[in-house]
Amino acid sequence: MNAFFTIFRTETKLAIRDGNMLFFGVLFPVGVMLLIGFVSSAEATRLSFAGVGAIGICAAGLIGLPLTFAGYRHAGILKRFRTTPASPAVLLLAVALLQTLFAFASAGAIFLIARFIFSVEISGPPLRFILTFLFVQISIFGIGFLISALVPNTKTANLVCTVLYFPMLFLSGATVPAEIMPGFLRFFTEVFPLTQGIMLLKGAVTGTDLAGDLVRVIVLAVIAVVSYVMAFATFRWE
Numbered sequence: 255m256n257a258f259f260t261i262f263r264t265e266t267k268l269a270i271r272d273g274n275m276l277f278f279g280v281l282f283p284v285g286v287m288l289l290i291g292f293v294s295s296a297e298a299t300r301l302s303f304a305g306v307g308a309i310g311i312c313a314a315g316l317i318g319l320p321l322t323f324a325g326y327r328h329a330g331i332l333k334r335f336r337t338t339p340a341s342p343a344v345l346l347l348a349v350a351l352l353q354t355l356f357a358f359a360s361a362g363a364i365f366l367i368a369r370f371i372f373s374v375e376i377s378g379p380p381l382r383f384i385l386t387f388l389f390v391q392i393s394i395f396g397i398g399f400l401i402s403a404l405v406p407n408t409k410t411a412n413l414v415c416t417v418l419y420f421p422m423l424f425l426s427g428a429t430v431p432a433e434i435m436p437g438f439l440r441f442f443t444e445v446f447p448l449t450q451g452i453m454l455l456k457g458a459v460t461g462t463d464l465a466g467d468l469v470r471v472i473v474l475a476v477i478a479v480v481s482y483v484m485a486f487a488t489f490r491w492e
Contacts, residue, residue, distance in 0.1 A: 257339075261348040265322075269352060275318050279356045280363060283309035286429055287364045291372040298431065300375070303368045304455035305428045310360025311391045312428060312448055314353035316419045319398035322349050324411030333492035342491065350395065357391055378461030386458040390451030393474040396481030397447065403489040427452045447477050 269275050283306050290302045326332045336342055368374035376383055401418075405411040423429060425439065426448040432440055443449045450470040457467050464471075 258344050258348055261345055262351060265348050265352050269318070269356075274321070275313060275353070275356045278317055279310045279313035280360045282313075283307070283360050284363050284367065287367050288371075291368065296373065299368065299372050300459065301433070301456060302431055303364065303374050304459045305426070305431060305452045307361040307364050307387070308390065308426075308448060308452050308455060309423065309428050310357040310364075311387075311394050311451070312419060312423060312426075313360075314357045315391070315394035315398035316401070316422070317415050318353040318356060319349065319395065320401040320405060320411045320415050321408065323402035324405045325408045327490065327492065328407040330492070336491050353395070353398075354391065358387075361387060376459050376461075378458045382464075383455065383458040386454050389471075390448075390454060390474065393447060393451065393478040393481075396478040396485065399485040399489075400481045403485040406490075422446045422448045425449075447474060450474050 286309065287303070287306045290306065291299045294302065323332070326335075332342075332345075335345055397418075401411065401414055405414055425435075425443050426432075426446040427435075427443060428448060432443050432449065432452075435443065450473050454467050454470050454474070457464065
């Protein structure tokens, strides 16, 4: 347990010093929420809240996890870590917990802005939103772990993360609501896993019947299972 908290503290300091997650995972979505809130109607802001809240998940899963592990692998840190008394799983858990906290901190900041500046209210049970958020995060993190397992170095990780992160960020409904996209773009948005997650989060915000989102739940669950199985089967420490 001492090893876990030591690694977690170190990872936290490194992440804050690096600044990528603070910007992409927290400051950027906060800025998007403020922009939408000031230029959009109250209902549009309420519907956008779920999408903007998912930006932190996207950043943590598709930037935070892959770049951290790819950097450690490239520098030989993962290889050396296997020779220490601590279990390698401790490092995985510490990094995953840190990225989870970034995602929840982002969503929390966005909620406070939406609630107290723009008077946005969640019609559904708050617990449903929290559990849905956690479920979506687990699914997207699975993709992040799979990328972490496959990319050999930081350069490749940057390329893969860029190719996945930015299209998903702008075409999944995270920054631009899918409801106002042209028809041909809305067709492509359904391809992205984050789109399915955002639609689940919107259902939690508006309090719609969960049965109507059953297919989306199954899709994300399958993505999560396949991603984690493949990630742990192919993860390389050097």
